[in-house]
Amino acid sequence: MNQKKWSQHFLKDKNIAKKIVKYLTFEKYKTVVEVGPGTGMLTKELLKIISNNLFLIEIDKELSFFLRNIFSISKHRIINKDFLKWNPDENQLKNFALIGNFPYGISTKILLHIIKYSHYIPECIGMFQKEFVTKIMSHKGKKLYGISSVLTQTFYDIKYLFTVKKNVFYPIPKIHSSVIFLRRKENQLFSFYQKKLFFKCVKMAFNQRRKKIKNSLKSLKYILNIENDSFILNKRAEELSFKDFIQITKKIPVKHD
Numbered sequence: 001m002n003q004k005k006w007s008q009h010f011l012k013d014k015n016i017a018k019k020i021v022k023y024l025t026f027e028k029y030k031t032v033v034e035v036g037p038g039t040g041m042l043t044k045e046l047l048k049i050i051s052n053n054l055f056l057i058e059i060d061k062e063l064s065f066f067l068r069n070i071f072s073i074s075k076h077r078i079i080n081k082d083f084l085k086w087n088p089d090e091n092q093l094k095n096f097a098l099i100g101n102f103p104y105g106i107s108t109k110i111l112l113h114i115i116k117y118s119h120y121i122p123e124c125i126g127m128f129q130k131e132f133v134t135k136i137m138s139h140k141g142k143k144l145y146g147i148s149s150v151l152t153q154t155f156y157d158i159k160y161l162f163t164v165k166k167n168v169f170y171p172i173p174k175i176h177s178s179v180i181f182l183r184r185k186e187n188q189l190f191s192f193y194q195k196k197l198f199f200k201c202v203k204m205a206f207n208q209r210r211k212k213i214k215n216s217l218k219s220l221k222y223i224l225n226i227e228n229d230s231f232i233l234n235k236r237a238e239e240l241s242f243k244d245f246i247q248i249t250k251k252i253p254v255k256h257d
Contacts, residue, residue, distance in 0.1 A: 008060075010038040011101050011127075013168035014045070020125060021045040023161060023181055024097055028122045031093060033057060035083045035100035035110070040067055042099065047071065055091065057083050084113050088120050098124040104173070107132045108148050114182075118155045124182040130163060133178040140241050147206045151199065154242040156182040190249070198249040205237035205245070212236055213248070220252050 011017060020042060024032065031053040037043045038058075046054050051072070057079045058064045064080040067073070079086065084106070088094070098121050102110050107128050114124055136152045137160065138145040152158060164177040190198055201217060208216040214233040232244055240248075 009169040009173045011041045012170050016168050017041045017045045023125050029095045029097050031096035033096050033098050101127040104129040115155050122184045127177050127179045130176040130178040150202050150242045201249050209237045
């Protein structure tokens, strides 16, 4: 089990596992996907609730084999794959909750992948590095406010659940973890095209965060459509809320992709 390769820290406290799982609501779905089950501490609790509709995504082959041997889960529901390369359509999943103890080193990539498929994921319960959670919950004008903050807050309401101490993991990490609950915002803001454009717009703005928006988004011909919105044009990325970025995206001409 090469936990170092995948930056895995296995949860070993069953009480924490129970506490995490109880936050699932099952209001708008019947299926749960667990990412990075590791040795199955969360899995064990999930199976008490949703045994017939639980899917596991585990990148480590040894752990996938281990999970098949200790749990009564059909083979096709234990997916030995990198979550970042997984498409829910591969398993005909259209509406499911996501849960996981996510590797610290790729937290941003994991979150962006969740947002990419947000139309399939009404809620997510995730354990992330505490500092990362502070970042995605930051608002405009704050030092940590950035791409992941804007994108997460656009598609999900974020609720901070609780902090997890280091000693409940093996191996013991150097930092604390936090569990958060993401509930999808039901007013779908964009078409498929606009969602891709929104990602592009936010990334362009923050990748040139010292420039004013009228300059960082110049290549998108954005200025032609918001001549009356000078308060946005003359601001920098970190001064804009996610709602401002939504407004920007909806005014970018469709032909400029």
